[in-house]
Amino acid sequence: MIHISTNDTIAAIATAPGMGGIAVIRVSGKDAVAIVSTIWKGKDLTSLTSHTAHLGHIVSDTGDIIDQVVVTLYRAPRSFTGEDVVEIAAHGSTWIQNEIINELVRHGCRPARGGEFSQRAFLNGKVDLAEAEGIADLIASSSRAAHRIAMSQMKGEFSSKLSTLRGQLLNFVSLLELELDFSEEEVEFADRSQLISLATEIKTIVDNLADSFSIGASIKEGIPIAIAGVTNVGKSTLLNRLLRDDKAIVSDVHGTTRDFVEDTMQINGILFRFIDTAGLRDTDDIVENIGIQRAEKKIKDASLILWVIDPTSDIAPQLERLNAADSQLSEHQQLIVIVNKADVDTLDHSLLARHDVIHLSAKTGQGITDLESKLTDIFRTQTDRHDIIVTNARHYQALLSASEALSRALDALNINLPGDLVSQDIRQAMYHLGEITGEISTDDLLGNIFANFCIGK
Ligand SMILES: Nc1nc2c(ncn2[C@@H]2O[C@H](COP(=O)(O)OP(=O)(O)OP(=O)(O)O)[C@@H](O)[C@H]2O)c(=O)[nH]1
Ligand SMILES: [Mg+2]
Structure with a gap:
């Protein structure tokens, strides 16, 4: 299992590997400002406000200038990760990039793993899982159509649709579970035919989302x-x-x-x-x-x-x-x-x-x-035809599982099974929808997802 620790301050090159005009090195964590300060010659970073950029130098312990850089400061929680973030824009020589990383590590940073910045953003509630995966897709998008889908996912359109569905399902189980409290009296708060039509409606939406996957996957590939x-x-x-x-x-x-x-x-x-x-x-x-x-x-x-x-x-x-x-x-x-x-x-x-x-x-x-x-x-x-297109196999699987659970709930309603059996299936459907946005998640799952992101993201 991958242990998720957010105590360390992490650093990575965020721009593409190799030589370029400029390269950006990202540092995130509670000591980000303090650590960058140890290799920085310029204004006192600790006294500067969030969302400001400053010209200065990165220097080695011996006082040699490694590069002239621009440092941008983001203070927690107003940053991508939700932690203090410092971005160092240096000249894009591979030697400079590596030297800056080496200096940062020497002064207490840990090299970031792939996707670790996004993972922190998720753990700090800055993005949900589907949005974070949208960011990764956006970076990988190679056509206008793929870009449009990734952008919509990153902005949370898919997530808000899912949260509406979960909300509806929650109302649904509340009604059923209220009944259980009064089971002696044989009351029915929830009108069965109304429940059936609501469950059918929700299942249709889930199925449409799942159907969009084949077109979504082919748009990507x-x-x-x-x-x-x-x-x-x-x-x-x-x-x-x-x-x-x-x-x-x-x-x-x-x-x-x-x-x-x-x-x-x-x-x-x-x-x-x-x-x-x-x-x-x-x-x-x-x-x-x-x-x-x-x-x-x-x-x-x-x-x-x-x-x-x-x-x-x-x-x-x-x-x-x-x-x-x-x-x-x-x-x-x-x-x-x-x-x-x-x-x-x-x-x-x-x-x-x-x-x-x-x-x-x-x-x-x-x-x-x-x-x-x-x-x-x-x-x-x-x-x-689809306002939201699912492009991610993990989301697709979760939608299929949610749809199956809804089918079971509908079967149970149709043959008039007791409310607690129906509500179990509905809760199962909610669980699977929650997996997509990460409301339901495990360290293993998170480790798997973020490990596929690129370093520095
Ligand atoms: N005049 C003319 N000849 C064509 C045209 N398209 C293909 N050809 C010729 O038809 C022949 C077969 O072309 P290919 O593209 O190899 O055909 P293919 O369907 O891939 O053939 P196989 O791989 O053997 O199944 C070649 O001599 C081509 O130059 C066309 O639009 N006009
Ligand atoms: Mg041929």
Whole structure:
């Protein structure tokens, strides 16, 4: 178990590792000001007020100047961690950064562990767990969509929704538990049908939050888009065009792509993960068949499939494969038919009337922007459907557990089980919602969560 101690004063480099224009070293804890003062030459830090910045020098014990720096002072509790915090903005040489850390440690600081500043902020009630995790996601966000979700979580929108739900559940159990006190008299304070509709309503909200996870996770990692079709239709050419890179080998040999090839690309603020797959055909080649199995798995896991057709080659077997794939789509998947090679196309397009079709030339780039706008339109409406999107697997698990507990409570209400049994399940649901924000937490859980944060955060 990781022991959480907040007695020490901790220090870490808060900026990215390596050389930079400037580097920021963060110090937090009750002795932060005193310790920095021992290596500081400038105004007397102990007499300065919170939220002020000061130019001065960091000096070694022998009096040598290590660097000219700006020190910013935050007094408890008005700081990120809720403790006294001093931030030293130094020149970004790795030698200077390390020297300052060494001096701080020599004078009583302990090097901070990953996420320890955020952990202190949590323990001091400055942020709840979901908000702290939002900060980590914000730092890691690599697209506008991921940024928007992380920002909303960091600002506590998710937390306040959860606290409303917990409040409603608490009213609910209070009513049930009041009944227990009067059990002799057989009174029913809580009208069963009203309780059932309230529990159903809350469960719907919890389920919607849980449902948003699949879109949330793909926004973080890139929405998976499989590029599929028979051999030699131009799938790899399309991948390269979308990625603006020569990522996959292109040739007029059928069966060029064996293993899948993938990479992410941001289009209009949304991160997509395009996956080029092996062309589908019947073959005796063992390796190619393994590739085809992998292709089928990628198609199954994709949010959307770009099914590429080559209008210049035999269309009947292509349509056969397309219809087979189309009939195997899950309700969460979409398929767009890409009629490629528009530069040399002579196909009778009425053959594809049933499908959502885009004509383009992967080779010349003609029609690519239509495809890109179509993709962003589809996924923008998906993200807009949810006002809050869950991106964290831990939150998702807790929501599922809360939903299960609510199902049990509803079952119990429906068959008129005694109130104390219902209230147990409702309390269980509250417990799981509380896990998300950290109202319910253990040292182990906290240690696990914060250990994944970067050092200095
Ligand atoms: N004229 C024309 N040729 C294209 C176009 N797109 C691809 N090609 C050509 O079609 C051939 C096959 O392209 P690939 O991208 O390797 O096709 P693939 O679907 O990945 O093929 P496999 O990996 O074998 O399944 C190459 O000779 C490409 O140059 C296009 O838009 N127009
Ligand atoms: Mg290929």
